[in-house]
Each structure stands twice: as C-alpha cells, then as structure tokens.
Amino acid sequence: MVRCCKILGDANKGEIAMLTRAKLDRALGAVPTPKELVEFMVTLATPPKDHCRVLEPACGDCPFLEAFAERYGHHHEFVGIDIDPEAVYRAKARVPFATILEGDFLLWQPSERFDIVIGNPPYGIIGDESHYPIHTLRERKVIYKQRFHTWHGKFNIYGAFIEHAINLLKPDGKLVFVVPASWLVLDDFSKLRLFLAHTGRLAVYYVGKVFQRRNVSCVVIVLEKSGKGMNLYDGEKLIVSKPDYKGELIRFETPQALEFERGGIALGHLFDIHFAARSPEIRAHPQVSTEPQRGLVPVLTGRNLKPGWIDYEHCYSGFWMPKEAAPTLRFFYGFPHIVVGHTKGTRVVAALDERCYPWREEFHLVPKECNLDLQAIVWHLNSEPMQAYVRTLYRDFVPHLTLTMLKRVPIPHDLVSRNEMPKLPLEG
Numbered sequence: 001m002v003r004c005c006k007i008l009g010d011a012n013k014g015e016i017a018m019l020t021r022a023k024l025d026r027a028l029g030a031v032p033t034p035k036e037l038v039e040f041m042v043t044l045a046t047p048p049k050d051h052c053r054v055l056e057p058a059c060g061d062c063p064f065l066e067a068f069a070e071r072y073g074h075h076h077e078f079v080g081i082d083i084d085p086e087a088v089y090r091a092k093a094r095v096p097f098a099t100i101l102e103g104d105f106l107l108w109q110p111s112e113r114f115d116i117v118i119g120n121p122p123y124g125i126i127g128d129e130s131h132y133p134i135h136t137l138r139e140r141k142v143i144y145k146q147r148f149h150t151w152h153g154k155f156n157i158y159g160a161f162i163e164h165a166i167n168l169l170k171p172d173g174k175l176v177f178v179v180p181a182s183w184l185v186l187d188d189f190s191k192l193r194l195f196l197a198h199t200g201r202l203a204v205y206y207v208g209k210v211f212q213r214r215n216v217s218c219v220v221i222v223l224e225k226s227g228k229g230m231n232l233y234d235g236e237k238l239i240v241s242k243p244d245y246k247g248e249l250i251r252f253e254t255p256q257a258l259e260f261e262r263g264g265i266a267l268g269h270l271f272d273i274h275f276a277a278r279s280p281e282i283r284a285h286p287q288v289s290t291e292p293q294r295g296l297v298p299v300l301t302g303r304n305l306k307p308g309w310i311d312y313e314h315c316y317s318g319f320w321m322p323k324e325a326a327p328t329l330r331f332f333y334g335f336p337h338i339v340v341g342h343t344k345g346t347r348v349v350a351a352l353d354e355r356c357y358p359w360r361e362e363f364h365l366v367p368k369e370c371n372l373d374l375q376a377i378v379w380h381l382n383s384e385p386m387q388a389y390v391r392t393l394y395r396d397f398v399p400h401l402t403l404t405m406l407k408r409v410p411i412p413h414d415l416v417s418r419n420e421m422p423k424l425p426l427e428g
Contacts, residue, residue, distance in 0.1 A: 121161035201227025264410030
C-alpha cells in the first residue's frame with residue numbers, strides 16, 4: 001500500500017502522510033480518464049499550426065500528452081504540471097519528451113502562453129473533510145477565491161481550473177477539458193458561464209457517466225478564444241446552437257420542451273419558493289424531541305414525500321415535535337401548501353401537505369397572488385409530460401432538482417385563476 005507524504009511544501013503534511021494512494025487521489029479530486037475518452041478529446045484538439053505549446057494541468061501520468069504526441073507528433077512542445085510528486089515521477093517516466101513540473105496549477109504563472117490546454121481537471125468542493133472531498137487544499141481556498149473572478153457560492157475546483165487554463169491560452173488558443181456537467185445549470189457557475197460566453201466560441205459535448213465508480217455526469221468542453229457562440233452536442237450530434245450565447249443556462253432545448261415551457265406561466269411567477277428548516281435549527285428548537293412521545297408528530301423529510309401523497313406516519317428524520325409548534329420553525333408550516341422534492345433526482349415529485357406538518361427538507365410553495373387549484377397543480381407537477389420536460393432539458397446534469405429549474409417549470413394557464421386569493425399568514 002503506497003503512502004504519500006509530501007504535497008507542495010509543509011501544508012497539511014501530517015495529514016497527507018496518513019493518506020493512502022486512493023484516499024489522496026480523492027482528496028485532490030483526481031479521477032483516471034478512460035482511454036476512449038482521452039482519444040475522443042485528442043481528436044477535438046487538432047493543432048492549429050505546425051508547432052504548438054501543449055499543456056496538461058493536473059496531469060497525473062500524462063495520458064493526454066502521450067495520446068496527443070502519438071496522434072500529432074512528438075515535435076510539439078509539451079508541458080505537464082501536477083501537485084502530487086508521485087504523479088510527477090510517473091509522468092516523467094511515461095512521457096520523457098515532455099517537461100513535467102511539480103506545483104499547484106491554480107497558483108502557477110508561466111512566462112509563456114499555450115496553444116492548447118487539454119486534460120481532466122480535478123473536481124470537488126474544497127472544505128472540511130467531514131463535508132467536502134478536497135480537504136487537503138482547504139488552507140488555500142481564500143487565495144483561490146481572491147485569484148479567480150468566476151468563484152461564486154460553493155463553487156467547485158474544476159471551475160477554477162477552467163478559468164485559469166483559458167487565461168493561459170494564446171489569443172487563438174483552444175481548451176479541451178472533461179468536467180462534471182453541473183456548471184451547465186447551477187447558479188454557483190453563473191459567473192463561469194458569463195466568462196466563457198465573453199471569452200470565445202464554446203462547444204459542449206455531453207458524454208454522460210464516463211468514469212467508473214463515479215456517479216457524475218460529464219461533458220467535454222472545447223473553448224476556442226477566436227470566436228463566439230455555443231453549440232451543445234449529445235455525443236457528436238448537434239442538438240442546440242446559439243450563435244449569440246450570453247451565459248444563460250445550457251440545456252437540451254428541443255422544440256418540444258420549449259413549446260411545453262412556453263405553454264404555461266413559470267412557477268416562480270405564481271409561488272414564493274422556500275426551503276425547509278435545517279437539522280441544526282430543528283435540533284435546537286426547545287419543543288423538538290429525539291424520541292416519539294404522545295402529542296408529537298414526525299418532522300418529515302424527502303423520504304416521506306411521494307408523487308401526490310405524503311407518508312405522515314414514519315419518522316425518517318429522527319425528530320418529533322408538536323404540530324402546533326411547527327410554524328415557529330417556518331411560517332408556511334402553518335397552512336396547507338405544496339411540497340416539491342429537492343432530493344428526488346432530476347424529476348418533479350410534488351404533494352399537498354394538508355395536515356401542516358414540520359419538515360426538514362424539500363421545497364415549499366406559497367402562492368403569491370392567485371387563487372390556485374393546488375391539487376390540480378400537484379397533479380400537473382407529477383404528470384408524465386412534466387417529467388419528460390425535465391428529463392429532456394436537464395438529463396442527469398445534477399443529482400437533484402434545483403431552485404432555478406423549479407422556478408421555470410410551466411403551470412398551464414387554465415390552472416391559474418385571477419380571482420382574489422385567500423389571505424395567508426405573513427412571513428416574519
């Protein structure tokens with residue numbers, strides 16, 4: 001069993017010394033790239049001229065540099081960089097024709113730019129080991145956030161790799177990366193999408209779950225600095241083309257899905273969407289118990305939510321409380337409202353909570369202005385046309401329904417009455 005004892009200086013050295021090879025790869029966000037994917041990406045990285053400077057960041061043992069040299073020749077100038085000294089050692093043996101550097105790519109500032117940057121950057125959120133995979137770099141997170149303009153929200157380290165790699169390209173350079181598909185739709189990547197839209201011509205190839213033992217849907221992105229617009233491919237088949245792409249969500253916008261979306265009113269115009277109370281808040285509530293008692297009801301979770309109905313009997317959260325105290329956690333627990341699943345994958349699961357129970361998870365919908373038929377809306381949200389709409393647009397880009405996706409869900413005009421709405425309790 002290999003143990004790793006060095007990572008760029010002495011930061012976290014004691015912690016690193018205790019990591020096995022597999023655990024270190026996970027802590028650095030490293031995932032081996034299948035050979036077929038490497039070869040596909042190399043075909044997208046055609047050299048624009050006879051002699052190119054080619055860079056592979058987070059290079060591992062340099063599968064991309066090796067494949068590029070085999071396809072286009074060894075006469076190009078090759079550079080690889082990796083933070084892991086053992087990876088650097090392996091890379092030097094595998095690609096002796098390349099210059100391999102040990103260092104943190106995100107802090108690296110070479111004196112000369114590159115014609116092509118290609119590779120599989122690490123992915124994961126930097127933070128404490130108990131919550132986030134990339135914990136070995138947590139002391140540098142502040143530096144990264146200051147350095148990268150696209151860093152927003154929780155972000156993900158692969159977004160920083162994209163920004164830095166593009167900034168290291170020559171004016172007519174090309175980036176070819178395989179990354180998780182989450183940046184296509186998550187709000188945390190809104191700045192990154194704007195950056196890409198303003199930087200060059202973007203091609204996105206959906207390749208799905210290509211990594212073994214990783215439940216992550218991926219895309220290959222190709223960014224050419226000498227152009228504009230965005231094309232989205234399913235494999236190699238062009239599905240969406242936007243010559244004037246401005247950084248909006250990237251979705252599989254088929255004519256049928258867009259027609260369905262335009263055929264109603266966006267849910268976000270009809271409802272205020274709230275999220276349930278979190279576990280620490282529930283745990284701290286003076287009337288919450290971790291044992292069932294007479295007069296208490298379960299605090300519900302996503303496991304209690306089913307299409308069109310709610311399981312009020314089982315307690316999956318481990319918390320109970322008086323039902324009449326539920327509005328002290330969230331005001332909307334005090335009246336019937338629609339609950340929509342956040343933890344159900346990329347699909348819409350909805351039910352009407354008529355008993356007004358406390359919740360620990362999921363989205364909670366409070367009508368804004370209209371007298372709505374909530375049961376009819378629940379039926380529509382659970383319908384097969386709705387599921388087909390969501391599956392078509394978002395595939396498996398992310399493992400859950402997001403707030404932005406939910407806001408755009410269309411509600412048919414015939415389910416919306418402009419009569420005066422019954423007054424509801426005010427938040428606060």
